[in-house]
Amino acid sequence: xxxxxxxxxxxxxxxxxxxxxxxxxxxxxxxxxxxxxxxxxxxxxxxxxxxxxxxxxxxxxxxxxxxxxxxxxxxxxxxxxxxxxxxxxxxxxxxxxxxxxxxxxxxxxxxxxxxxxxxxxxxxxxxxxxxxxxxxxxxxxxxxxxxxxxxxxxxxxxxxxxxxxxxxxxxxxxxxxxxxxxxxxxxxxxxxxxxxxxxxxxxxxxxx
Amino acid sequence: xxxxxxxxxxxxxxxxxxxxxxxxxxxxxxxxxxxxxxxxxxxxxxxxxxxxxxxxxxxxxxxxxxxxxxxxxxxxxxxxxxxxxxxxxxxxxxxxxxxxxxxxxxxxxxxxxxxxxxxxxxxxxxxxxxxxxxxxxxxxxxxxxxxxxxxxxxxxxxxxxxxxxxxxxxxxxxxxxxxxxxxxxxxxxxxxxxxxxxxxxxxxxxxx
DNA sequence: TCAAAATCCCCCCAATAGGGTGATTGGTCG
DNA sequence: CGACCAATCACCCTATTGGGGGGATTTTGA
Numbered sequence: 001x002x003x004x005x006x007x008x009x010x011x012x013x014x015x016x017x018x019x020x021x022x023x024x025x026x027x028x029x030x031x032x033x034x035x036x037x038x039x040x041x042x043x044x045x046x047x048x049x050x051x052x053x054x055x056x057x058x059x060x061x062x063x064x065x066x067x068x069x070x071x072x073x074x075x076x077x078x079x080x081x082x083x084x085x086x087x088x089x090x091x092x093x094x095x096x097x098x099x100x101x102x103x104x105x106x107x108x109x110x111x112x113x114x115x116x117x118x119x120x121x122x123x124x125x126x127x128x129x130x131x132x133x134x135x136x137x138x139x140x141x142x143x144x145x146x147x148x149x150x151x152x153x154x155x156x157x158x159x160x161x162x163x164x165x166x167x168x169x170x171x172x173x174x175x176x177x178x179x180x181x182x183x184x185x186x187x188x189x190x191x192x193x194x195x196x197x198x199x200x201x202x203x204x205x206x207x208x
Numbered sequence: 209x210x211x212x213x214x215x216x217x218x219x220x221x222x223x224x225x226x227x228x229x230x231x232x233x234x235x236x237x238x239x240x241x242x243x244x245x246x247x248x249x250x251x252x253x254x255x256x257x258x259x260x261x262x263x264x265x266x267x268x269x270x271x272x273x274x275x276x277x278x279x280x281x282x283x284x285x286x287x288x289x290x291x292x293x294x295x296x297x298x299x300x301x302x303x304x305x306x307x308x309x310x311x312x313x314x315x316x317x318x319x320x321x322x323x324x325x326x327x328x329x330x331x332x333x334x335x336x337x338x339x340x341x342x343x344x345x346x347x348x349x350x351x352x353x354x355x356x357x358x359x360x361x362x363x364x365x366x367x368x369x370x371x372x373x374x375x376x377x378x379x380x381x382x383x384x385x386x387x388x389x390x391x392x393x394x395x396x397x398x399x400x401x402x403x404x405x406x407x408x409x410x411x412x413x414x415x416x
Numbered sequence: 417t418c419a420a421a422a423t424c425c426c427c428c429c430a431a432t433a434g435g436g437t438g439a440t441t442g443g444t445c446g
Numbered sequence: 447c448g449a450c451c452a453a454t455c456a457c458c459c460t461a462t463t464g465g466g467g468g469g470a471t472t473t474t475g476a
Contacts, residue, residue: 073352097348126341133334136344140305144281149452159370162403164432177455184434185452193434195370357421372433372463386423392465393421401465423472432463441454446447 005122008051009035010042010068011084012060016107020055020084020114027115037061039068043075051079053118056101058085058092066092069099080121084114090135097136103127143206147189155182157208160199213330216259217243218250218276219292220268224315228263228292228322235323245269247276251283259287261326264309266293266300274300277307288329292322298343305344311335351414355397363390365416368407 007024009032011017017035025032034049036042040062046054054072058065069081082103083096093104103121105114106129117127128136146153158168165183169176187193190201202208215232217240219225225243233240242257244250248270254262262280266273277289290311291304301312311329313322314337325335336344354361366376373391377384395401398409410416 094348097345098350100349100352102345120338124342125338126345128341130328130333133336134332137305137310137334140302141308142306144308162407167404175455196375199370383424385425
């Protein structure tokens with residue numbers, strides 16, 4: 001018992017909350033130490049629960065799940081947070097991960113996979129639902145048919161790193177005027193006329 | 209048979225290559241249409257193979273796997289590329305995904321999981337080994353104990369977007385001098401004295 | 417209540433960004 | 447072969463910017 005994974009469930013729907021609690025609690029090696037219907041109610045006593053893994057919903061009354069993540073991290077720095085939600089919007093996913101969530105599952109996930117994911121997250125993994133993983137991978141991918149040449153892309157990257165023309169020239173061992181030429185061509189191709197607009201266009205079209 | 213998933217294996221080790229081919233070919237619904245020991249050899253005839261999924265090694269003679277991805281994508285735009293390698297370096301993973309890979313498995317992956325992953329990638333998923341998923345998720349996470357205040361972080365983000373002080377002032381509805389103050393404090397805290405260095409420091413420490 | 421955060425105000429000047437209008441070299445592709 | 451593009455370098459111009467100083471005040475959160 002002492003080596004069980006300690007879990008806290010934060011989920012506003014009573015049926016779902018109790019469902020998870022019973023389901024996970026029945027599994028050998030897992031103990032649901034407590035469950036709450038909101039972060040605000042959990043904040044008071046969750047430190048005493050000392051969970052290893054927190055199952056967290058996103059839609060919650062009061063402080064929502066996304067906002068709750070950094071606050072949970074502050075009071076329980078060693079707990080892993082596993083998001084369990086119906087939401088599949090890019091914004092929610094990336095914000096949750098950026099805030100410190102270690103995994104992201106959608107609510108249609110089969111019970112067995114949820115239980116596995118708790119173990120996985122505890123073991124340093126990063127469990128994700130299939131569609132979530134697809135979105136995460138997509139976020140890494142660049143546009144394959146960029147209008148920019150290799151050199152132009154390279155220079156645009158350096159611009160996005162905040163470097164001045166002369167710095168770029170030094171780093172790439174080319175003349176300042178050459179850098180200017182490339183930047184002019186980049187602006188032409190992207191139909192912009194400033195660094196900020198070029199970076200925005202590049203990010204929108206995943207050119208960098 | 210006509211509805212089988214068509215697979216091509218590109219892997220330089222003959223034992224492993226044939227192992228995968230037999231293993232996957234034996235499974236119902238999967239056909240290994242061809243296998244190659246390098247991208248350079250594959251390039252000639254892989255178009256005729258018309259694979260749905262390409263299993264790709266990273267360490268290959270001649271063109272390596274990372275470089276091969278965009279070239280495969282060009283000649284077979286609708287094929288999914290699944291990386292299967294011993295390499296777990298961040299650089300390889302992120303470059304492979306940025307280049308267009310749809311999944312990344314390490315070679316200790318059990319056979320059954322490989323077969324599942326081929327199906328998953330074909331169905332629009334993004335299969336990853338447990339440790340890969342952890343690294344991918346980590347790449348989204350910010351430093352929880354940033355020395356910067358909220359406002360400073362926000363302004364640093366805008367600097368990384370290439371905006372000028374006056375643009376930032378307009379966008380945040382504050383005075384140009386206030387922006388200057390914040391930037392000065394950011395430079396102080398990060399111990400830098402230019403936009404480029406601030407962005408570099410911020411990225412190194414995942415402050416933005 | 418007390419420190420940090422956020423706001424605003426002045427000085428200075430070198431460096432930068434962006435616009436215009438070119439040329440030259442090399443590679444690729446039909 | 448000719449057309450095209452990528453990559454390189456050249457010189458004109460000026461308004462804007464960025465960074466280094468030196469402050470001050472108000473708001474906010476623990």
